Amino acid sequence: MAQERTPLVSVRGVSKHYGEGAARVDALKGVSIDIFPREVVALLGPSGSGKTTLLNVIGCIIDPSGGALDLDGERVFDNGKWLRDDLRRLRLEKIGFIFQAHNLLPFLDATDNVAVALELAGHSQSAARRRAVELLDYLEIGHRRDAMPAKLSGGEAQRVAIARALANSPRIILADEPTAALDSKRAQIVMELLRKLAAEQDASIIAVTHDEKIFGYFDRVCHLRDGVIEEETRVAPAGQSV
Amino acid sequence: MNLAWREIRHNSGRFVFTGVGLGLLLGVVLSMIGIYRGMVVDALTIARTPDVDLWVVEANSRGPFAESSRIPGDTREAVARMPGVTAAGSVTYQSVEATAGGRKMRLYVIGYEPGRPGGPAEIIVGRGLGRSHFEIVADRSSKLVPGDVVTFGRDRYTVVGLTAYHVSSGGDPAAFVTLRDAQQFQAELDPAAVRLQAARGAGSGSIDTVSAVIARLAPAASVEAVAAGIARWKHLSAIAQADQEAILTGSHIDRARRQIGLFTGLLLAVSAVVIALIIYTMTMEKLKQIATLKLIGAPDRTITAMIVQQALALGLIGFFMGWALIVAIKDIFPRRIVLDTDNVTQLGIVIVAVCLLASGLGVRAALKVDPATALGG
Structure with missing residues (x-):
């Protein structure tokens, strides 16, 4: 059972508020959640429910107001402060990001869009390009390795973006509406790919989504409302590939 | 990358x-x-063209470029006899309106004595002045060519050669003529003006004046010593070449x-x-x-x-x-x-x-x- 293993992401009583006094807005109110290896989890909720804030906290992009955060077995936030000085490095090592609109750099071809993440992590240019080509081949997009983003279809671009997210072999992948810009057929392909990655890379995938058509690809769907996880729906046994 | x-x-x-x-x-x-x-x-090109060490000008004047200067034409002989002076020449500078081929133009006329300091540094087309009168060596920026005829007042001059990069600080192309020609049309008046002067009983006066006398010194001669010697003649000042250049760059075009x-x-x-x-x-x-x-x-x-x-x-x-x-x-x-x-x-x-x-x-x-x-x- 996944729950018997050490969680890759452990959020404990995390809160986040903006402003003070009458202007204070509580985006997260003591949220706790564990996400295990090979688990694909959806964060669902209306606008302002706190799902993107939770994704940003897990991604070490914004400072929580309180609580604790463990990533890959390492406590990275506690007692109101980050325990790592270099959050950029932390993101490079542990987290991959997949964006709603793929966010590929328009001036780099598919290979270099992946290689840039590797070079930022310190790989040489040649090693980065080699690994990038491997990843593109793995995601069955190798034949488009020299294409510029403007020449890629939505599905192809999203697969290149996934390759970039996987470049430094992170075990935590955060996806912000990964299928929002895709038609239903391509959305299914991308979700199948993410499930495959979770299984083969022993990774956790956490996605913010509104797309009901893809709920079947998640192990759990966490419903957020007013900064708290109101309900968790277990869709499929954790770690099971569809 | x-x-x-x-x-x-x-x-x-x-x-x-x-x-x-x-x-x-x-x-x-x-x-x-x-x-x-x-x-x-x-x-600086105009000032450096004569390749001299000393400029002898009217007393208390910074001429001939920054201020007007007028000294007697026989000053050259006196300067040439100064110890340490190896060559001296008289020069005149004046901007003149001329006509060539029906076209009006302003020329910076430089009068000098051929064979003495003061002439153009280099002739790029044609030849230098060969006759005593009515020949002209013009800067190519004047668009004149050898054979063209330029009219100054009542006299016609033939272009015999061209120089390059010889212009006044105002941009007028230089035109080299003999000292005598320069003095002649410098003093030349319109016939009506001559009649008026005669009616008033005024004489025509001497035209043998020049703007400056320029002198080359022997390598061992002291510019300051020669200048001090010249300054003892109360009607003259002597300006070293470096000072003349400083006047041009520091004051005249400042x-x-x-x-x-x-x-x-x-x-x-x-x-x-x-x-x-x-x-x-x-x-x-x-x-x-x-x-x-x-x-x-x-x-x-x-x-x-x-x-x-x-x-x-x-x-x-x-x-x-x-x-x-x-x-x-x-x-x-x-x-x-x-x-x-x-x-x-x-x-x-x-x-x-x-x-x-x-x-x-x-x-x-x-x-x-x-x-x-x-x-x-």
């Missing part, structure tokens, strides 16, 4: 187009510098230098604002890309380097295009454009500094971008 270069390559058309626009602006800056340098070089310097400074300020706006706009257009780069782990120095390198590339593209443009069209300008390597290098350094400053606005905007903005639509 170099992100700045990759983006420039991807948007090469836009970059080159922007660079051309900037190049036109920087070309104007370069032309301003070139015009000023040209004025200095032109002024106002033009300040005018052009101010204009150049304004143009540089405009260039800086233009570069800053271009870089800022380019940065604002890619805020989402910058946020994405930050989110996937790009350090601030990578983002800063990308913007600064693009600003430098833009500035240098503009600088070299402006330089090429001015080199290509400098001969079309009515005044001489002189672009010394030193001046061009200095402007290049200024442009680099301007680009670094101008990129600050874009860098500031980029560093303030929250990586979280990469998430969400």
